[in-house]
Amino acid sequence: STTYRILVLPGDHVGPEVMTEALKVLDVVEECQPGLRFERDSDLVGGCSIDAHGVPVTDAVLEKAAKSDAVLFGSVGGPEWTNAHPNPESGLLQLRQRLDAFANLRPCEVFIPSLVDASPIKADLVLGTKFVVVRENCGGAYFGQKVEEPDIASDLWVYTKREVERCCRVSAAVARMLGRNGDGQGGGGPAIVWSADKANVLASGRLWRKVTQNIFDEEFPDIELRHQLADSMAMLMVKNPRGFNGVVHTDNTFGDILSDISGGITGTLGILPSASISGIPGEGRCNGIYEPVHGSAPDISGKGIVNPVAQILSLAMMLRYSFHLTREAAAIEDAVTRILNSKEAGGMDIRTADMGGKASTTEIGDAICDAL
Amino acid sequence: STTYRILVLPGDHVGPEVMTEALKVLDVVEECQPGLRFERDSDLVGGCSIDAHGVPVTDAVLEKAAKSDAVLFGSVGGPEWTNAHPNPESGLLQLRQRLDAFANLRPCEVFIPSLVDASPIKADLVLGTKFVVVRENCGGAYFGQKVEEPDIASDLWVYTKREVERCCRVSAAVARMLGRNGDGQGGGGPAIVWSADKANVLASGRLWRKVTQNIFDEEFPDIELRHQLADSMAMLMVKNPRGFNGVVHTDNTFGDILSDISGGITGTLGILPSASISGIPGEGRCNGIYEPVHGSAPDISGKGIVNPVAQILSLAMMLRYSFHLTREAAAIEDAVTRILNSKEAGGMDIRTADMGGKASTTEIGDAICDAL
Ligand SMILES: CC(C)[C@H](C(=O)O)[C@@H](O)C(=O)O
Ligand SMILES: CC(C)[C@H](C(=O)O)[C@@H](O)C(=O)O
Numbered sequence: 001s002t003t004y005r006i007l008v009l010p011g012d013h014v015g016p017e018v019m020t021e022a023l024k025v026l027d028v029v030e031e032c033q034p035g036l037r038f039e040r041d042s043d044l045v046g047g048c049s050i051d052a053h054g055v056p057v058t059d060a061v062l063e064k065a066a067k068s069d070a071v072l073f074g075s076v077g078g079p080e081w082t083n084a085h086p087n088p089e090s091g092l093l094q095l096r097q098r099l100d101a102f103a104n105l106r107p108c109e110v111f112i113p114s115l116v117d118a119s120p121i122k123a124d125l126v127l128g129t130k131f132v133v134v135r136e137n138c139g140g141a142y143f144g145q146k147v148e149e150p151d152i153a154s155d156l157w158v159y160t161k162r163e164v165e166r167c168c169r170v171s172a173a174v175a176r177m178l179g180r181n182g183d184g185q186g187g188g189g190p191a192i193v194w195s196a197d198k199a200n201v202l203a204s205g206r207l208w209r210k211v212t213q214n215i216f217d218e219e220f221p222d223i224e225l226r227h228q229l230a231d232s233m234a235m236l237m238v239k240n241p242r243g244f245n246g247v248v249h250t251d252n253t254f255g256d257i258l259s260d261i262s263g264g265i266t267g268t269l270g271i272l273p274s275a276s277i278s279g280i281p282g283e284g285r286c287n288g289i290y291e292p293v294h295g296s297a298p299d300i301s302g303k304g305i306v307n308p309v310a311q312i313l314s315l316a317m318m319l320r321y322s323f324h325l326t327r328e329a330a331a332i333e334d335a336v337t338r339i340l341n342s343k344e345a346g347g348m349d350i351r352t353a354d355m356g357g358k359a360s361t362t363e364i365g366d367a368i369c370d371a372l
Numbered sequence: 373s374t375t376y377r378i379l380v381l382p383g384d385h386v387g388p389e390v391m392t393e394a395l396k397v398l399d400v401v402e403e404c405q406p407g408l409r410f411e412r413d414s415d416l417v418g419g420c421s422i423d424a425h426g427v428p429v430t431d432a433v434l435e436k437a438a439k440s441d442a443v444l445f446g447s448v449g450g451p452e453w454t455n456a457h458p459n460p461e462s463g464l465l466q467l468r469q470r471l472d473a474f475a476n477l478r479p480c481e482v483f484i485p486s487l488v489d490a491s492p493i494k495a496d497l498v499l500g501t502k503f504v505v506v507r508e509n510c511g512g513a514y515f516g517q518k519v520e521e522p523d524i525a526s527d528l529w530v531y532t533k534r535e536v537e538r539c540c541r542v543s544a545a546v547a548r549m550l551g552r553n554g555d556g557q558g559g560g561g562p563a564i565v566w567s568a569d570k571a572n573v574l575a576s577g578r579l580w581r582k583v584t585q586n587i588f589d590e591e592f593p594d595i596e597l598r599h600q601l602a603d604s605m606a607m608l609m610v611k612n613p614r615g616f617n618g619v620v621h622t623d624n625t626f627g628d629i630l631s632d633i634s635g636g637i638t639g640t641l642g643i644l645p646s647a648s649i650s651g652i653p654g655e656g657r658c659n660g661i662y663e664p665v666h667g668s669a670p671d672i673s674g675k676g677i678v679n680p681v682a683q684i685l686s687l688a689m690m691l692r693y694s695f696h697l698t699r700e701a702a703a704i705e706d707a708v709t710r711i712l713n714s715k716e717a718g719g720m721d722i723r724t725a726d727m728g729g730k731a732s733t734t735e736i737g738d739a740i741c742d743a744l
Contacts (some may be wrong), residue, residue, distance in 0.1 A: 153579035154530035203518040205526035231632040238636025264610025269454040
């Protein structure tokens with residue numbers, strides 16, 4: 001039997017609530033597949049780590065993360081730590097950096113009626129949306145040198161050729177897996193890669209564009225690459241979300257914004273998972289951080305109403321990208337789809353409030369476990 | 373009689389097409405108001421300036437701009453100049469810098485049925501949207517020191533306290549003019565100011581937030597200020613555009629993206645004007661650059677189908693912000709509304725293709741002149 005070692009970092013506020021549900025789902029996978037064992041260690045990150053240790057992540061936790069096969073992450077932050085230095089979020093940033101989890105994958109799909117209902121976009125425009133944002137995750141303005149004085153402050157938005165290159169290789173691998181049909185099996189050949197930058201203004205944007213073009217010319221001549229200015233892309237994603245079906249390849253700052261627009265398109269961040277990985281998908285096991293796109297949502301925490309779907313789909317991404325358990329990942333995704341679609345299929349409405357339903361966090365988790 | 377001196381810079385591709393219509397509208401204003409004279413000088417900027425002079429803007433044009441009362445700007449760029457160094461866009465950036473046009477105002481409203489039709493957002497969510505993005509325009513990553521080498525490139529995302537402060541004063545003035553009712557006359561007291569930053573990640577973002585909070589505490593205690601993370605704001609603007617009615621106060625980079633999301637909300641950039649001003653609205657005349665939010669749209673240029681509304685509304689902003697001709701500005705805005713709403717009011721459909729109509733650029737311009 002194979003054993004995978006997972007570090008579980010629930011974090012703050014709704015983090016532990018959604019994590020509980022994801023771990024229940026993992027239990028079911030383990031029960032159904034006696035050949036698989038998921039060894040779990042749990043620890044603190046974010047505000048709760050500040051309270052316990054004075055820092056948002058301890059060196060010990062960073063080392064544990066580096067030694068595990070994958071990190072399942074909840075969410076961090078909250079009004080209690082507004083004045084904390086460093087802040088809870090920097091725990092997450094340190095973790096990304098320690099694992100060199102340089103590529104952040106954020107899929108967005110709208111393919112069933114209940115997702116169309118929840119979307120603010122007109123149904124005929126949004127149905128059939130399916131893209132994956134691949135966001136560079138360890139460089140750019142997030143990690144460049146900072147100056148912080150009372151009257152002046154700066155962040156260095158810096159990229160090296162190597163950082164852009166390796167992100168290109170991930171985007172290309174995702175384009176091959178996704179496929180132009182969006183079937184996740186490479187159907188129709190590789191999906192289009194849309195690269196977003198501000199090459200008309202930023203030096204780092206010009207490097208991004210040049211290096212990306214070169215890598216695709218040299219290594220992936222069969223993949224269609226298109227460049228788009230990041231501002232214009234933000235506009236077009238709202239106007240015609242299906243227009244970017246495929247892979248959106250972009251830097252850390254623009255990726256942060258563009259992937260939140262995904263939440264605008266679906267109408268809720270509560271269903272959007274993410275994977276921050278340290279290697280090229282399909283090229284051997286790699287460590288990664290798996291976390292919902294949503295934050296710690298202090299306004300609804302403790303009420304048992306947060307949507308656990310993003311965390312559960314993040315778990316599925318972990319099985320797929322860090323462990324290559326494709327079948328198990330697909331089974332979870334399928335169970336989630338059936339639950340979200342339950343009402344339309346003539347069953348009960350099993351959705352949380354963010355999607356217009358009334359179900360509790362636990363009810364969703366249980367239903368997904370049953371469906372599985 | 374009062375004379376205003378305007379420098380007209382049509383630029384490239386659709387720039388001259390929309391400018392022709394805006395100048396026709398200005399002629400009408402002049403005819404109706406014999407006390408007003410608009411002295412116009414015209415010159416090159418962008419790609420056409422590169423072709424003629426080897427640079428996207430000459431020193432002579434920059435000096436002329438500085439000496440005029442306002443600059444009416446079309447749009448610059450196109451595939452012909454992809455490899456030009458400096459590029460056409462840098463002509464615009466130099467102009468912003470030369471005039472110290474530090475605050476970029478970009479209103480977004482959806483208030484009549486034909487605008488709701490054109491929007492990708494569901495009607496019940498989008499109707500009644502009315503906000504103004506106030507984007508810092510002369511600082512941040514756009515103008516910080518750049519390094520551009522083959523293997524590494526960077527932009528310094530830097531803000532000083534003074535730069536943030538003066539932008540706050542513009543946002544406050546706009547909030548007072550706009551009013552909480554959005555009536556443009558301060559009705560209901562000052563509108564809410566939403567400040568967007570990434571204070572959880574960027575040093576410049578923390579400065580932005582701290583300075584903004586201080587200025588509003590000290591100088592505008594009666595104005596409601598709320599902070600929002602820029603990524604989350606992008607999401608919420610799509611999900612619930614009316615939720616940010618008021619003023620969106622933000623930095624150069626985030627403002628670039630968030631104001632393009634406005635174009636996503638309206639479904640077209642073709643109706644969105646902008647003003648880049650060098651002083652506080654209401655505190656005396658100030659120079660400014662008035663330009664549509666859309667670019668030079670090479671794909672549709674030369675066909676006579678581009679929407680001139682954004683350029684015409686930019687002209688109205690010039691009358692309002694640089695010349696304090698409030699009545700004249702309102703008359704133009706009113707004429708535009710009537711034309712866009714013509715079909716719903718039982719008349720002809722007078723809209724360009726981007727809004728689902730069939731009218732030509734000239735037809736729209738003529739109709740607006742007639743309505744005026
Ligand atoms: C919490 C924050 C540091 C983080 C980021 O900006 O990367 C979040 O917004 C995200 O997108 O994962
Ligand atoms: C053309 C470009 C330099 C410009 C910008 O990025 O500021 C444009 O996108 C805008 O928003 O006015």
